[in-house]
Amino acid sequence: MTLKEYLDSLSEEKRTALVGRETSDVRHEAFTEKRVVHAGLSGRLIAPEEYQNVWHRAMSMPPDGERTYTVYIHIPFCQTKCLYCGFYQNASRQEIEDVYIDDLIAEIERDAAMPHLKTVNIKSIFIGGGTPSSLSVRNAARLLAAIRENLNLCTDYELTFEGRIHDLAPERIETWLSGGVNRISLGVQSFDTILRRRVGRIEPREEVLARLTLLKCWDVTVIVDLIYGLPGQTVDLWMKDIATLMEASIDGMDLYQLNVFPHGDLARAVKAGRVPPCADVAGQADLYHAARDFLTVHGIERLSLCHWRRDPRERSLYNTLAKTGAVVYPFGCGAGGNVGGISFMHHRSIEVYHEAITRGEKPIMMMEQQKSKKLRSVSNEIIAGLEKGYVDLHRLTSLDMRLEELRILLCIWQKNGLMYQKNDLYHLTADGEFWYVSMTQSMVECAEILMCE
Ligand code: SF4
Known part of the structure; x- marks a missing residue:
């Protein structure tokens, strides 16, 4: 046709x-x-009874050697739930977290011994969530040690640890960096105290800025995410956030458009009048353009249409590679990836994940055969x-x-x-x-x- x-x-x-x-x-x-x-493309769904066989076949074959290899590790815990979030999974609880990290390490050790992963060099690892920064010092250290011991990292690897401002304490930062982390990505979302509290972010603006300043003591790439379209966010408030970002000592920034999930907590809160309305699509366009024009005028380098960098050490490798065909080996509850022509998602339930790992299976919830x-x-x-x-x-x-x-x-x-x-x-x-x-x-x-x- x-x-x-x-x-x-x-x-x-x-x-x-x-x-x-x-x-x-x-x-x-x-x-x-x-x-x-x-x-992106969607593939052909594979029947659930085939998942484990298809997975083992894909991992038993040596890689084609022509691609770039990345890893995504998911930490499904948050200390509080943000109003707009569609990805929240579990409240942080130490005993559950301890078992989860045991499972995660077992999954990494098992997959790392398989031919597909055994021989490749990993260019980029993204530890996302949830809130990885909420992990206890002991569990963060155990996870990072398992990564170093089991995965072959390229000499110029990027290892990102995602987190929230309130976790930026010296002991934690030391643990992440000595464990191999070289990039910290912080979901600040807004610097405005009222707006932050409206969506479930606790710390006031002053504390956010103080914690970002604290990070200057370490040699690590720092990225801040902001969201536009939050409830009651005007262009003025948004541009104050962008100006603050310019003053903060950070290496890169992502500006994300708010997604309002139709039956989510935020949609319900707006409907009930508990929070002001969010910008509609036209309003979001205005917010995007205001920031884009400001950053362009100030000569900030743009790596993609929603990501800017102020220092060349920011490479944003994982986001770039994962969107454009790199192999992504997924680990953890709720993680997703692709290997050897199949793409798949893991179970989001921590109990189902634990049972699968205990049985020695890959915890696959959905699998597709990718297109040619x-x-x-x-x-x-x-x-x-x-x-x-x-x-x-x-x-x-x-x-x-x-x-x-x-x-x-x-x-x-x-x-x-x-x-x-x-x-x-x-x-x-x-x-x-x-x-x-x-x-x-x-x-x-x-x-x-x-x-x-
Ligand atoms: S910290 Fe992130 S994952 Fe957790 S509830 Fe907030 S937005 Fe969602």
């Missing part, structure tokens, strides 16, 4: 969701909504380009000539003010940048239609 035939076959509603719409207000109205949280290697390369190329704001059609057609038809989509976006063409590249316009995730997903889907055998 040609792309034109495909687009003509869609209902008006589906076509608009895919390509957007003509409007004089591109920034706010080019699409009705953000189509997905993360763009060629289609994955094309998808990765599209994602990698648009993360940085452009589409290289010449490169895509060198992977598969049929992708020349993507020009139809690019021309529609050019006409709609989302893209412009310069030399061989199609670039997102400033207004188009806010919509890049939706556009990426649309391009990946259209490439899949064109490459359908």
Whole structure:
């Protein structure tokens, strides 16, 4: 099927969701909504009774040697639940945490002995959550020792420890860094005390800044995440946060768009009037552009459309590699990854995870056979380009000539003010940048239609 035939076959509603719409207000109205949280291909579901066999087959084969290898480790505990969070799993409790770290170490030791993982060098490890920084000093030290003893790390590896401000105590920081951590990613979300408390973040602005200052005593890359679109967050409040970020001693920053889960605590709190409304999509676009313009004017280097760095030691390797085709070996309850052409998610229940590890199984909750290697390369190329704001059609057609038809989509976006063409590249316009995730997903889907055998 040609792309034109495909687009003509869609209902008006589906076509608009895919390509957007003509409007004089591109920034706010080019699409009705953000189509997905993360763009990418979906695969073919594998039957649950096959999970363990498929997993063992994938891990028994030596790796192809051409890819980059990363690890994701999940810590499913938080001391408190944030109002907007859709990922909260368990309250921190020492005895449960002790058993969980035993399980996690057993999982790492077991997988590290398998042929796929045994011989590769790991470029990047991300310990995320949940709140990894909430781990006791003893458990953090045990986990980091297990990583060093079982995984082969590249000499220039990146090892990120995710955390919250209130855990930044000298003893903990010493433990993380002496255990091999070289990057700390902090979910600050906002510096504004009222806004922070409204969404369940306890520490006032002064304490957040004091703890960030404390980090200067250590040689470690520090990243801060902020969220835009929080309840009652005005452009003024948001820009005060961005200005504060510029004054703080940090190496990089991620600016994330708030996702309001339809039946989540935040949606319920807004509905009940307990917190002010959150910015709608158009309001989020204004917040994004205010920050983007400010950082551009101040000459801050952008690594992707939502990540900036102030120091070259910030590389953001895990996020970049995981989105663009690297192997991700997952460990822990609720972790997800991909190995040898399969992608999978682990169980989110800590009890189910414990039982699987005790039985000697990989704790898989869902597994997919990924699309063909060629289609994955094309998808990765599209994602990698648009993360940085452009589409290289010449490169895509060198992977598969049929992708020349993507020009139809690019021309529609050019006409709609989302893209412009310069030399061989199609670039997102400033207004188009806010919509890049939706556009990426649309391009990946259209490439899949064109490459359908
Ligand atoms: S710390 Fe992170 S994972 Fe835990 S509740 Fe808050 S946002 Fe969710």
